[in-house]
Structure formats: C-alpha cells, structure tokens
Amino acid sequence: MTTQQLTSEIRKKNSFLCIGLDVDLDKIPKHLLELEDPIFEFNKAIIQATHHLCVAYKPNTAFYEAYGLKGWKALQKTIEYLNDNYPEIFTIADAKRGDIGNTSTMYAKAFFEDLAFDSVTVAPYMGKDSIEPFLAFNNKHTIMLALTSNTGAFDFQTQKIDDKALYKHVLETSKQWENSERLMYVVGATKAEYFTDIRKIVPHSFLLVPGVGAQGGNLQDVCKYGMNDQVGLLINSSRGIIYASNDKDFASEAASKALQLQQEMEAVLLTLS
Amino acid sequence: MTTQQLTSEIRKKNSFLCIGLDVDLDKIPKHLLELEDPIFEFNKAIIQATHHLCVAYKPNTAFYEAYGLKGWKALQKTIEYLNDNYPEIFTIADAKRGDIGNTSTMYAKAFFEDLAFDSVTVAPYMGKDSIEPFLAFNNKHTIMLALTSNTGAFDFQTQKIDDKALYKHVLETSKQWENSERLMYVVGATKAEYFTDIRKIVPHSFLLVPGVGAQGGNLQDVCKYGMNDQVGLLINSSRGIIYASNDKDFASEAASKALQLQQEMEAVLLTLS
Numbered sequence: 001m002t003t004q005q006l007t008s009e010i011r012k013k014n015s016f017l018c019i020g021l022d023v024d025l026d027k028i029p030k031h032l033l034e035l036e037d038p039i040f041e042f043n044k045a046i047i048q049a050t051h052h053l054c055v056a057y058k059p060n061t062a063f064y065e066a067y068g069l070k071g072w073k074a075l076q077k078t079i080e081y082l083n084d085n086y087p088e089i090f091t092i093a094d095a096k097r098g099d100i101g102n103t104s105t106m107y108a109k110a111f112f113e114d115l116a117f118d119s120v121t122v123a124p125y126m127g128k129d130s131i132e133p134f135l136a137f138n139n140k141h142t143i144m145l146a147l148t149s150n151t152g153a154f155d156f157q158t159q160k161i162d163d164k165a166l167y168k169h170v171l172e173t174s175k176q177w178e179n180s181e182r183l184m185y186v187v188g189a190t191k192a193e194y195f196t197d198i199r200k201i202v203p204h205s206f207l208l209v210p211g212v213g214a215q216g217g218n219l220q221d222v223c224k225y226g227m228n229d230q231v232g233l234l235i236n237s238s239r240g241i242i243y244a245s246n247d248k249d250f251a252s253e254a255a256s257k258a259l260q261l262q263q264e265m266e267a268v269l270l271t272l273s
Numbered sequence: 274m275t276t277q278q279l280t281s282e283i284r285k286k287n288s289f290l291c292i293g294l295d296v297d298l299d300k301i302p303k304h305l306l307e308l309e310d311p312i313f314e315f316n317k318a319i320i321q322a323t324h325h326l327c328v329a330y331k332p333n334t335a336f337y338e339a340y341g342l343k344g345w346k347a348l349q350k351t352i353e354y355l356n357d358n359y360p361e362i363f364t365i366a367d368a369k370r371g372d373i374g375n376t377s378t379m380y381a382k383a384f385f386e387d388l389a390f391d392s393v394t395v396a397p398y399m400g401k402d403s404i405e406p407f408l409a410f411n412n413k414h415t416i417m418l419a420l421t422s423n424t425g426a427f428d429f430q431t432q433k434i435d436d437k438a439l440y441k442h443v444l445e446t447s448k449q450w451e452n453s454e455r456l457m458y459v460v461g462a463t464k465a466e467y468f469t470d471i472r473k474i475v476p477h478s479f480l481l482v483p484g485v486g487a488q489g490g491n492l493q494d495v496c497k498y499g500m501n502d503q504v505g506l507l508i509n510s511s512r513g514i515i516y517a518s519n520d521k522d523f524a525s526e527a528a529s530k531a532l533q534l535q536q537e538m539e540a541v542l543l544t545l546s
Binding site for chain 2: 067072076094096099101106124128131150153154166
C-alpha cells in the first residue's frame with residue numbers, strides 16, 4: 001500500500017485510528033476460550049465490528065509469540081483474514097525488530113513476504129545497516145521507534161548528544177538512508193509538546209502514535225502539534241478498545257469505543273478542511 | 274541455568290564457544306531439503322557433531338520467522354531437542370526484543386516459558402521498563418545490546434552524551450535496574466580495543482561476543498581485553514561453523530571448525546590458569 005492510498009482511506013473514513021490487536025487470553029471473554037482458536041476468533045469479531053471506523057490494525061507480535069505455535073498461527077490467520085477481506089486497511093506488525101544486515105533481511109521477509117503485512121516496527125539502536133534491509137521492500141513501510149510513550153524513554157531517547165536529544169539524531173540520521181521515504185516513526189502521545197520539534201525534522205512522514213487512552217495521551221494535543229497537511233498521523237489504541245468489555249458484547253463495546261475516537265478524529269479533520 | 278553452572282561448563286570443556294544456529298534454506302546442503310523438516314534436521318546434525326566443543330547455542334529468531342509457521346515449529350523442536358538431550362548447554366534466543374512493560378513480559382514468557390530458553394537478547398532503546406520485565410525471571414538471563422559489530426553501531430551507539438558514548442551510558446544505567454545481576458551484554462568482536470573500557474563498567478558480567486570469523490574479529494584480542502577471572506565471555510560463531518561445507522559432510526566440517534576455535538580457546542584458558 002502507498003501512503004497516498006492510506007491518506008485517501010483516512011479522508012474517506014474521516015478516521016486515522018489504528019486498533020492494536022494485543023490479545024491476552026487472560027483478558028478476552030471466557031466464552032471464546034472454548035473455541036479452537038480463541039485469539040483469531042477474538043480478532044475476527046473485533047475486526048468485523050470496527051473495520052469501518054479505523055484505517056489500520058496493529059497486532060503486537062509479543063502477544064502471539066507468548067502462545068508459541070498456536071499464537072503464531074493465530075497471527076498468520078489474522079493477517080490473512082485482513083488481507084482477504086479488507087485489503088484497503090493498512091496493517092502493521094508491531095514487532096520492534098532490528099539486527100545486522102542479512103538478519104534484518106530475514107525479518108523483513110518474515111513480515112513483508114511470509115505474513116504480507118504492509119509495515120513493521122523496528123528499533124534504531126543498531127543503525128543504518130540494520131534498517132535499510134527493511135527499506136529495500138517496495139510498497140512496504142518501516143516504522144522506526146523515535147520517541148516512545150513509556151517512562152524508560154527518558155533513559156536514553158531524550159539524552160542529549162551535542163545538545164540534541166538522541167531521538168532527534170535518530171530522526172535526522174534516518175532521513176539520509178536509502179529509500180528513507182518508506183520510513184514512518186513511532187512517537188508516543190504522552191509527550192504532545194515534542195511533536196512541534198519532531199515535525200520540523202520530518203514534516204512529511206507518517207507518525208504512529210501509541211499512548212492515547214490507557215497510557216494517558218490526549219488526542220487533541222497530538223493533532224494540534226503532530227498533524228501535517230496530509231494528516232500524517234495514525235493514532236493507536238489497543239486496550240481501550242479491544243477490552244472495553246470482557247463479556248459477550250465485547251465486539252459491539254469495542255465498536256462503541258472506536259466510534260467515539262473516530263468521531264473525535266472527524267471533528268478534528270473538519271476544522272482543518 | 275546459573276552463571277556458576279555456565280562457568281563450570283566452560284572450565285570442563287575448555288571452551289567458551291557459542292554456535293549460532295542461523296539456518297538459511299538457501300545455504301544448507303541440498304539433500305536435507307527432501308526431509309520433512311530440513312531446518313530442524315540441519316540443527317540436530319550440527320548439535321550432535323559439535324555439542325562437546327561448545328557451551329552455548331544461539332538460534333537467531335529471524336531465520337525461523339522468515340519461514341513462517343514451519344520455521345517457528347523448527348525453532349521449537351530445536352530448543353526442545355537441546356533441553357532434552359543437552360540440558361548442560363546454555364541456550365540463547367537471539368531475538369533482540371524490547372517493548373513497553375506488559376508487552377516485554379509477553380516476550381519474556383514466549384522465550385523463557387513457552388520455548389524454555391535460558392536467555393534472550395534484547396535492545397535497550399526503550400529503557401528500564403522495557404527490560405526489567407525480562408529480568409524478573411529467576412535463573413534466566415537477559416542479554417542486552419551494548420556495542421554491536423556492524424557498521425551501523427557508529428550511527429548512535431558510539432555517539433557521545435556528556436563526553437561518554439551512548440553504549441557506556443547503556444551499560445552504566447542498566448546496572449541500576451532491578452535484578453541487574455541477570456544481565457549479560459552483547460559486545461561486538463570487531464572492536465576489541467573497546468573491551469578495556471567496557472570491563473571497567475561491567476567487570477563481572479558475561480559478554481556475548483559476535484563477530485569473530487565471518488565479521489572479522491580476532492579471538493586473541495577479545496580475550497586479552499575482555500576476559501575476567503571467571504572467563505566471562507561467550508564467543509559466537511555462526512556462518513563460519515555451520516556453513517563450513519554445504520555437502521553431505523556439513524556436520525563433520527562444522528565440527529572441525531568448532532574444534533579449531535575450541536582449541537584456540539583452550540590455549541588461552543591454559544595461559545590464564
């Protein structure tokens with residue numbers, strides 16, 4: 001999928017919502033546990049109830065790997081279900097991978113070819129030759145961690161190198177890499193005031209913004225400082241939507257929460273148009 | 274496994290060799306491709322031929338994920354085979370994971386509980402609350418990237434914060450985390466001269482050292498600057514050993530290469546005792 005297609009989907013749905021599919025068997029409705037593949041059934045129900053309200057889904061691979069082979073199978077079924085039924089939706093493997101060159105190529109193949117995701121998240125610590133192998137894939141997107149929404153972000157990301165925070169170095173340096181136009185960035189919503197500076201460095205890139213809702217970020221602030229003229233934002237909500245209820249009404253309750261966010265987003269988009 | 278058990282195994286075998294099981298179907302002997310699970314059969318043959326020469330095996334998860342479900346299954350069979358037959362061997366899931374707290378816990382469960390590895394590699398970019406969930410597991414080890422062996426290491430890791438390289442900040446900061454005694458560190462062999470400084474910060478920790486062989490690092494230099502009185506080193510070789518031959522003699526050729534490294538290590542250990 002191209003970023004133009006993603007933007008057009010955002011305009012069509014008046015939504016830049018990404019729903020995080022972080023499925024924890026301890027948190028999903030009990031009645032699903034009797035089914036053969038509870039993780040996939042949960043995802044399918046959530047997707048069916050919310051696909052018209054969002055433009056992206058983001059399964060976090062940790063939640064699938066934790067269940068071993070059956071987890072990986074559920075991840076595979078989920079992405080196949082999405083690609084078969086909702087090809088207009090942008091898919092993100094939230095995997096935070098990154099390794100030396102030939103190994104990163106293997107990760108890229110895993111997520112772009114075998115699983116056929118549109119994008120994958122990566123960690124920048126190992127630098128250029130750990131990320132460029134992902135960027136080599138045409139019509140795929142690599143979403144690099146810049147400034148994350150957790151407290152540990154202050155351990156290294158905001159530390160200053162030559163009077164400039166590490167995450168800004170990461171942003172600036174990455175712009176020089178081959179096929180850098182295929183980069184997007186993770187920027188946590190809990191630090192809305194940082195978006196102004198970030199937009200000076202990457203005015204045109206899409207930013208994937210976790211931390212709205214459960215982690216305390218504010219949608220209006222993120223839009224105020226982070227939006228560009230192509231919208232350029234994907235706001236993720238995981239637990240706030242998918243665990244809105246843990247009873248039989250979980251899918252419709254998830255849809256209500258998604259609708260609420262979509263309407264907030266629509267209001268923001270209307271003030272801009 | 275405790276570090277004492279690992280050290281005792283090193284003394285017993287006169288080896289601190291770790292063999293990287295990075296199985297690429299394009300590189301393994303053609304006759305294996307006819308078998309039902311070529312990746313596992315390759316690993317099993319390599320392990321049978323080399324287990325007496327090394328103290329650790331390190332499958333890199335990228336090479337398994339690239340083959341989807343059958344890859345993950347091969348990884349599962351490999352670790353089960355190791356735990357069933359060679360429980361004295363230290364196992365490393367080279368996964369370079371890291372995410373916000375609850376998600377890191379899921380990754381830790383994936384590698385420490387579901388797959389039952391002794392250790393997993395992690396990336397430090399997201400800081401304390403992305404690593405401590407791994408450290409909470411008793412008798413398990415978390416091997417954090419400090420200074421890697423690729424050229425991209427110079428993009429961020431060696432950049433200076435208050436006149437001190439980022440990788441040194443990573444080392445120092447991590448020592449303050451809960452259960453930090455369960456940390457080990459990845460330090461690339463291509464930069465042997467850095468080991469002196471690293472040992473000043475983490476004198477007692479085990480260091481996992483990739484980059485000997487294929488990536489050009491020198492064993493003697495690494496030992497000279499990196500060894501402590503408990504040895505404290507695991508030297509990894511992947512391609513140099515497992516792809517020594519791509520014919521029917523691949524396992525015995527791998528054993529020859531492993532023996533060569535083991536003998537070099539034995540010579541170093543003798544000069545110390």
